[in-house]
Amino acid sequence: MSAYQIAKLMYRLKDDEAAIAAWKADSEAVLAGYDLTADELTAIRAKDIRTLYAMGVHPLLVRPFSVVSGLAPAEYLKAIEGLD
Amino acid sequence: MAIVFACGAAHAPGIVAWPERAPTDQAERFHRVYRSMRPLLEAAKPDVLVAFTSEHWVNFFLDNMPPFCIGIGESHFGPTEKWLGMAQGKFPGDRALAMEILAGTQEAGFDLAFSEELNFDHGLIVPMMFLTPDKNLPIVPIVVNTVSHPMPLPSRCFDLGAAVGRVAQASGKRIAVMATGGLSHWPGQSRAGTINQPFDIEFLGALERGDAKRLRGYTAAEVALAGGGGEEVRNWIALAGCVQGWRGRTLAYEPVSAWATGCGLAVFEQAA
Numbered sequence: 001m002s003a004y005q006i007a008k009l010m011y012r013l014k015d016d017e018a019a020i021a022a023w024k025a026d027s028e029a030v031l032a033g034y035d036l037t038a039d040e041l042t043a044i045r046a047k048d049i050r051t052l053y054a055m056g057v058h059p060l061l062v063r064p065f066s067v068v069s070g071l072a073p074a075e076y077l078k079a080i081e082g083l084d
Numbered sequence: 085m086a087i088v089f090a091c092g093a094a095h096a097p098g099i100v101a102w103p104e105r106a107p108t109d110q111a112e113r114f115h116r117v118y119r120s121m122r123p124l125l126e127a128a129k130p131d132v133l134v135a136f137t138s139e140h141w142v143n144f145f146l147d148n149m150p151p152f153c154i155g156i157g158e159s160h161f162g163p164t165e166k167w168l169g170m171a172q173g174k175f176p177g178d179r180a181l182a183m184e185i186l187a188g189t190q191e192a193g194f195d196l197a198f199s200e201e202l203n204f205d206h207g208l209i210v211p212m213m214f215l216t217p218d219k220n221l222p223i224v225p226i227v228v229n230t231v232s233h234p235m236p237l238p239s240r241c242f243d244l245g246a247a248v249g250r251v252a253q254a255s256g257k258r259i260a261v262m263a264t265g266g267l268s269h270w271p272g273q274s275r276a277g278t279i280n281q282p283f284d285i286e287f288l289g290a291l292e293r294g295d296a297k298r299l300r301g302y303t304a305a306e307v308a309l310a311g312g313g314g315e316e317v318r319n320w321i322a323l324a325g326c327v328q329g330w331r332g333r334t335l336a337y338e339p340v341s342a343w344a345t346g347c348g349l350a351v352f353e354q355a356a
Binding site for chain 1: 140141142145146147164165232271272274276306312321
């Protein structure tokens with residue numbers, strides 16, 4: 001498990017407009033720069049916020065990633081419902 | 085000179101970025117009190133503001149996470165979040181005082197991380213929008229890690245504050261000190277919007293009593309009862325260490341669900 005790598009990706013995508021643009025243009029090229037497991041890749045590609053959150057990434061990194069992924073605030077809260 | 089002013093202030097982004105989501109009377113009441121703090125600060129005629137504060141994945145990441153970091157830059161940039169509503173730009177720093185604090189706290193057993201380039205997010209910008217909107221008061225930020233465990237123990241925060249206080253009292257400058265953040269909140273978490281009012285009220289009560297033993301004695305587990313964002317009360321505990329013998333006067337406490345935060349505003353005064 002390398003939740004660190006997921007966190008690192010989300011950290012880069014948090015405020016950096018150029019990084020967000022690159023992600024939206026070619027996410028696979030961006031993902032190639034991270035050491036992610038198959039499960040992590042699957043969750044990221046699916047924008048599976050619940051799974052990513054449950055992997056232990058900090059909420060203030062997951063939430064901005066949900067915004068970049070197109071989720072509304074209510075959708076984000078629904079995705080993580082019941083998780084600590 | 086000495087410490088001439090001390091305050092604690094909430095920094096929830098909603099205070100400035102989505103005030104309309106809160107009940108109108110509650111938002112207006114809180115804003116009115118927040119605005120009233122600026123003349124109190126200005127009346128103290130400070131030369132510089134030392135702020136115990138938090139940042140939220142802006143300057144630091146898990147590859148290198150200091151428990152405490154002081155900004156020694158001649159200036160600081162902010163806000164990193166354009167949507168806060170303050171024009172981006174530079175805030176003056178006070179390198180000389182920051183270096184004094186570095187040296188003085190080292191004597192007290194703290195080896196602070198330091199940064200020439202410490203950018204401000206809402207953790208400082210929200211208070212600045214009310215207290216120094218003209219960006220004309222030099223700021224020395226001391227960032228406490230309140231985002232990623234293990235975080236510094238509350239007792240360690242208190243002791244750091246005490247060490248900073250000794251430097252400030254011996255300084256030739258008129259120094260204002262501030263803590264930002266808290267009180268209870270769960271940002272980005274499934275419990276977002278929950279507010280632990282009993283925690284907040286008990287915490288403010290300890291500040292009002294000037295109860296150093298209680299404040300220094302908070303455990304990490306107790307602080308965690310205030311949520312992921314409530315970890316920021318470490319900043320207030322550091323401030324309490326900085327102005328020991330002073331008592332907090334709560335100016336406002338509003339549990340604002342729409343801002344997902346127990347919002348506190350307090351000034352600290354020397355006990356008669």
